[in-house]
Amino acid sequence: MGLSIFRVIERLGKGFRGPPRDAWLSTVADKDTRGYSFGVHKALDKSGAVLGPLVAYGLLLWLGEGVSTYRILFWVALVPALLSIVVLSLIKDQPGVQHQRENMFESWKTLSPEFKRYLVPAGLFSLAYFSFGFLLLRAHSVGFAVKDIVLLYALFNIAFVVAAPLIGKLGDHVGRARMIMLSYLIYFLMCIGFVFATMQWQIIVLFIVYGVFFSIDEAQSKAFIADIELERRASAIGLYNFVTGLIYLPASLIAGALWLLHPASAFFVAACLSLIALMVFVFLRPGQKHCSDASPR
Numbered sequence: 563m564g565l566s567i568f569r570v571i572e573r574l575g576k577g578f579r580g581p582p583r584d585a586w587l588s589t590v591a592d593k594d595t596r597g598y599s600f601g602v603h604k605a606l607d608k609s610g611a612v613l614g615p616l617v618a619y620g621l622l623l624w625l626g627e628g629v630s631t632y633r634i635l636f637w638v639a640l641v642p643a644l645l646s647i648v649v650l651s652l653i654k655d656q657p658g659v660q661h662q663r664e665n666m667f668e669s670w671k672t673l674s675p676e677f678k679r680y681l682v683p684a685g686l687f688s689l690a691y692f693s694f695g696f697l698l699l700r701a702h703s704v705g706f707a708v709k710d711i712v713l714l715y716a717l718f719n720i721a722f723v724v725a726a727p728l729i730g731k732l733g734d735h736v737g738r739a740r741m742i743m744l745s746y747l748i749y750f751l752m753c754i755g756f757v758f759a760t761m762q763w764q765i766i767v768l769f770i771v772y773g774v775f776f777s778i779d780e781a782q783s784k785a786f787i788a789d790i791e792l793e794r795r796a797s798a799i800g801l802y803n804f805v806t807g808l809i810y811l812p813a814s815l816i817a818g819a820l821w822l823l824h825p826a827s828a829f830f831v832a833a834c835l836s837l838i839a840l841m842v843f844v845f846l847r848p849g850q851k852h853c854s855d856a857s858p859r
Contacts, residue, residue, distance in 0.1 A: 580803060585796035588788035596788060597738055600781040601730025605723045610642060612723060615716035622709050669797040676790040677798050680848035681805055683839045684783070687746060688809035690753070690835035692817035696828060697772065700756055701765045703825060714769050721773025722780075729777050730785070738786040739849035745778035746840040753833035757826045790849060 584600075591599035618635055625631040670678075698711050706714060733741040752775060755768045784799060791798035820828040 581796045581800035584784045584788070584799050588785070588795050593789065595734055597733035597741070597782055597785045598727060598730035600785045601726040601728070601733075601777065604777065604781040605726040608719050608722045608726070612716055612719045614639070615712050615719065619709055619712045619716070622712065627708060669794060669801065672794060673798055673801070674791050674793075676848050676850075677787060679846045680787070680790065680843075681802065682846060683746075683843035683848070684802065685805055685809055686842055687749075687836055687839035688806040689813045689816070690749065690832040690839065691806075691810060691813055692828065692832060693810075693814040696814075696817055696821065697756070697769070699821070700759070700825065700829075701769070704759065704762055704765050706762065706765065714766070717766065718769045718773045718776070721770040722777045725774045726777040726781055729774070730781060733778075733782050733785065737849070738782050738789060739843075739847075741778050741782045742786055743840055743843055745775055745782070746836050746843065748775040748778070750833050750836040750840070753829040753836065756829040757833070786849065 587599060587603060588596060617638065621631055621635060621638075625634070698714070701711055701714055702708075729741065748771060752768055752771045755764065755771070759765055759768060783802075787798050787802060788795050817828040817832065820831055
């Protein structure tokens with residue numbers, strides 16, 4: 563029960579800081595380099611997630627897998643969290659255009675049609691976007707020990723850190739709508755890979771692929787929203803997080819039920835849903851203005 567409460571608090575903290583931070587970043591980054599800016603930010607954000615699992619791996623290897631070791635891990639994690647608050651307090655706020663305070667339903671009316679169309683495939687894709695824990699369980703079923711799974715998590719983060727700036731630069735050149743479609747396609751291929759993977763080297767490759775996908779989903783989706791929602795970016799990103807986060811819970815419950823029936827079925831259904839989301843995205847074209855969107859805002 564206590565762990566559940568702490569998990570809820572941690573998610574609330576992420577929900578509070580994410581939308582204003584991403585909206586602030588979108589205002590200080592030029593549109594031509596916005597994808598790269600988001601990619602660099604996410605790479606720096608994930609760099610700590612590379613060091614963290616390595617420290618955890620070393621402590622688990624040294625002290626063993628006991629309750630006292632996990633307690634030490636949480637104390638170690640507390641130090642950079644406190645330091646980040648100190649650093650943040652030294653950064654000057656960026657003034658912006660003030661809007662009238664609105665609730666979520668009022669904000670929905672003011673958001674752009676392009677953004678609303680994007681929520682449709684994004685919501686569908688969220689049904690396929692189950693908990694990262696299922697990937698770890700799949701790795702364990704192939705033969706990875708607990709301490710080795712920690713290394714897999716570090717490898718995933720390394721792939722993310724390396725790919726995020728490069729993916730951002732690519733998105734600035736080819737367009738972020740194409741990058742969103744690429745992320746859906748990569749996720750589809752990854753899920754199919756997890757269906758048929760039987761060897762450890764295959765799992766290693768798939769974790770690297772997942773890191774590349776995650777670098778697009780985490781960074782370029784926010785840059786894409788900043789491109790299509792010009793007036794209320796923080797509200798749009800917040801609503802995007804709300805909708806996708808709300809769907810993640812049943813997505814993981816569905817994946818859990820499928821896992822109990824047959825582990826491969828969870829990944830197969832996720833692959834089908836991601837393919838459907840890709841087709842819906844192509845059909846709705848949320849990155850382009852439609853004739854019905856021509857009315858002034």
